[in-house]
Amino acid sequence: MSGLLGQVMGMLGGQGGQASALSGVLQQLLVAGDGQQTGLAGLVTRFQSAGFGQQVESWIGTGSNMPLSPDQVGQVFSADQLRDWAARAGTTPEALQGVLAQAIQHVVDHMTPQGQMPAQGQAQGQMPDLAGLLGKLLGGGEGPRAA
Numbered sequence: 001m002s003g004l005l006g007q008v009m010g011m012l013g014g015q016g017g018q019a020s021a022l023s024g025v026l027q028q029l030l031v032a033g034d035g036q037q038t039g040l041a042g043l044v045t046r047f048q049s050a051g052f053g054q055q056v057e058s059w060i061g062t063g064s065n066m067p068l069s070p071d072q073v074g075q076v077f078s079a080d081q082l083r084d085w086a087a088r089a090g091t092t093p094e095a096l097q098g099v100l101a102q103a104i105q106h107v108v109d110h111m112t113p114q115g116q117m118p119a120q121g122q123a124q125g126q127m128p129d130l131a132g133l134l135g136k137l138l139g140g141g142e143g144p145r146a147a
Contacts (some may be wrong), residue, residue, distance in 0.1 A: 021088070021089035021090060021091075022089060022099055022103060024088065024089070025085045025088065025089055025096070025100070026103060026104070026107055028085070029043055029104075030042075030043060030107075040108070040111050040112075040117065040118070041117065043104070043108065044056050044060070044108065044117065046076050046077075047076055047104075050072075050075050050076045051075075052068065052072060052076070054066060055067070055068055055072075055105070056108065059104075059105045059108040059109045059112070060108060060109075060112045060115065060116060060117060061115050062115040065105045065106070065109055066105075067101075067105070068101045068102075068104065068105055069101055070094065070097035070098045070100075070101045071097075072101065073097045073100045073101050073104070074097055077100075079093070082096060082097060
């Protein structure tokens, strides 16, 4: 895990608050409706539709995760969405984009442990412990999934 996530999250305050604020944003990405498909499949589709299919496949697969830049996050989500989420997290949209660039790949990786998307019925209602996962990421306790 790069130190970038820790550095950017440091702008948000204490680690418990960081994980809580970011987990709320990530939960919204996975379950909230904004006219887009929701859930893990919806998140994956958004990134694929924006031209980041190769990165997404690496996050789902069992190998190393390809990186995502903050600018690429800005190509997937609208400026209004990023401003709203940043305000909720108490940070700037730019800082949030940096955090999301790191966190989204790890959340997708975590939610696809067998290297493939879960069956549609299986994926619904199975929200991971995002705060716990982010706490591990912030503490550096979770590396890439083993092949």
